[in-house]
Amino acid sequence: xxxxxxxxxxxxxxxxxxDAVSEEIIAKGLCERIGINGSQMVYTPKGGEKKKTQAxxxxxxxxxxxxxxxxxxxxxxVISSLSEIGAVGHRIVHGGEKFARATIITxxxxxxxxxxxxxxPLHNPANLIGITACQKLMPKTPMVAVFDTAFHQTMPExxxxxxxxxxxxxxxxxxxYGFHGTSHSYVSKKAAEVLGREYTxxxxxxxxxxxxxxxxxxxxxxxxxxxxxxxxxEGLIMGTRSGDLDPSIMEFIAHKEGKSVDEIMxxxxxxxxxxxxxxxFSSDFRDLEDAYEAGQTAxxxxxxxxxxxxxxxxxxxxxxMNGVDAICFTxxxxxxxxxxxxxxxxxxxxxxxxxxxxxxNKRGEDTVISTKDSKVKVLxxxxxxxxxxxxxxxxxxxxx
Ligand code: ADP
Numbered sequence: 001x002x003x004x005x006x007x008x009x010x011x012x013x014x015x016x017x018x019d020a021v022s023e024e025i026i027a028k029g030l031c032e033r034i035g036i037n038g039s040q041m042v043y044t045p046k047g048g049e050k051k052k053t054q055a056x057x058x059x060x061x062x063x064x065x066x067x068x069x070x071x072x073x074x075x076x077x078v079i080s081s082l083s084e085i086g087a088v089g090h091r092i093v094h095g096g097e098k099f100a101r102a103t104i105i106t107x108x109x110x111x112x113x114x115x116x117x118x119x120x121p122l123h124n125p126a127n128l129i130g131i132t133a134c135q136k137l138m139p140k141t142p143m144v145a146v147f148d149t150a151f152h153q154t155m156p157e158x159x160x161x162x163x164x165x166x167x168x169x170x171x172x173x174x175x176x177y178g179f180h181g182t183s184h185s186y187v188s189k190k191a192a193e194v195l196g197r198e199y200t201x202x203x204x205x206x207x208x209x210x211x212x213x214x215x216x217x218x219x220x221x222x223x224x225x226x227x228x229x230x231x232x233x234e235g236l237i238m239g240t241r242s243g244d245l246d247p248s249i250m251e252f253i254a255h256k257e258g259k260s261v262d263e264i265m266x267x268x269x270x271x272x273x274x275x276x277x278x279x280x281f282s283s284d285f286r287d288l289e290d291a292y293e294a295g296q297t298a299x300x301x302x303x304x305x306x307x308x309x310x311x312x313x314x315x316x317x318x319x320x321m322n323g324v325d326a327i328c329f330t331x332x333x334x335x336x337x338x339x340x341x342x343x344x345x346x347x348x349x350x351x352x353x354x355x356x357x358x359x360x361n362k363r364g365e366d367t368v369i370s371t372k373d374s375k376v377k378v379l380x381x382x383x384x385x386x387x388x389x390x391x392x393x394x395x396x397x398x399x400x
C-alpha cells in the first residue's frame with residue numbers, strides 16, 4: 001500500500017508518497033506560496049530529477065490537484081492511478097487533550113481539530129484546509145490525522161501543569177502540551193533498536209535541535225516531560241524563539257518600548273533565540289557555526305547560551321527520570337553539527353559521558369557517538385517524521 005503524507009502550512013504544502021511495506025520514498029515535494037503570487041511546486045520522483053512547476057494556486061485544493069497530477073503524470077509520475085494511494089496521513093500540529101494517538105479522520109475528528117485551533121491558531125486551520133482539499137479530490141481515500149502533541153499526552157500532571165490558578169486549566173486547558181511528538185517517539189524507539197535494548201525499560205532523553213527545538217524525557221516508552229509548552233515558544237533557545245524567560249520581561253519591554261502584546265509576541269517568536277542573542281547576525285546555525293569557528297563574539301555568545309540551555313534540560317530530565325540510559329540528538333542541527341554536540345557533550349561528564357571525537361564527525365546515519373566505556377550512551381539518530389506518519393497511518397488503516 002502507498003501512503004501519501006501531507007504537511008500543510010498556511011501557504012505551503014509538503015508531501016511524500018511512501019511505500020508502506022518497503023518504506024521507500026516514491027516521490028516527494030513541496031508547494032510554496034499558496035494563495036499568493038508566484039506559487040510553485042517542486043516535485044522529485046524516486047530516481048528522477050527535481051522538477052519545478054510554476055502555476056497559480058489560489059488555494060490548497062489547486063496545490064493538491066497539482067501534486068496528484070504530478071504523481072500520475074504519464075512521463076514523470078510514479079503511479080498509474082490515484083486508486084494506488086491507500087490512505088493519506090496528515091500531520092496535525094495540535095490535538096489538545098483530545099488526541100493521545102493518531103486517528104482516522106471523521107466529521108467528529110474534524111470538529112475536534114477545529115476546537116483545538118485556539119491553541120494553535122497559525123497551524124490547525126491550515127492543517128484542516130489541507131484535509132478538506134484532499135477529501136474533495138480523493139473522496140474515497142481514508143485520511144488519518146497524526147498529531148505533534150499526541151506522544152506527550154502521557155506526561156503526568158506535575159509535568160504538564162503550570163503554577164497559575166487551576167481554574168485557567170479547567171476553563172481554557174492552559175497546560176504544557178509539547179510538540180515534535182512524532183520525532184521524539186520515532187527517535188527514542190530507534191535508539192533502543194540501535195542499542196539492542198528493550199524500549200519499554202529504558203530512560204531516554206531526546207534533543208530535537210532544529211530551527212524549532214525541544215527536549216523530551218522518554219521513560220519506558222512514554223514521554224514524561226518535554227520542554228515546549230502550551231505553544232512551541234517555551235523551553236530551549238531556538239533559531240528565532242526565546243524559549244524560557246521570566247514573564248515579567250514582557251511587561252518591562254511593553255513599558256520601555258511602548259509595544260503591544262502582539263508586537264512583543266512577535267519579538268519573542270521572530271526576533272529572539274540565537275538570532276537575537278547574536279545581535280541579529282543569523283538564526284541559521286550554519287552561519288553561526290562558521291562565525292563561532294572564526295571567533296566572532298556574537299556567535300560564540302549565541303552558541304554557548306544555546307548549548308548551556310540544552311545541558312540544563314538534560315540535567316533536569318535525568319533527575320526527573322532518576323537516571324538516563326541514552327541521550328539522542330536529532331533534526332537539522334542535532335544531526336549535522338558535531339560542534340554543538342561537542343559543546344553539549346563536554347558538560348555531561350558528571351553523567352559518566354565521554355564523546356568519541358571520530359564518531360561525532362559522522363553524518364547522516366544512526367551512530368553511537370559516545371565512547372565504549374561511556375556510562376550513558378549518546379546517539380545521533382536522523383529523524384524521519386514523514387515515515388513515522390506513514391507507519392501510523394498504515395497501522396490504523398490495516399486494523400480499521
Ligand atoms: P525546522 O524543521 O524546525 O525548520 P530543521 O530540523 O530543518 O528545522 O533544522 C534547521 C536548522 O538546522 C537550521 O538552523 C540549520 O542551520 C541547521 N543545520 C542544517 N544543516 C546544518 C549543518 N550542516 N550544520 C549546522 N547546522 C545545520
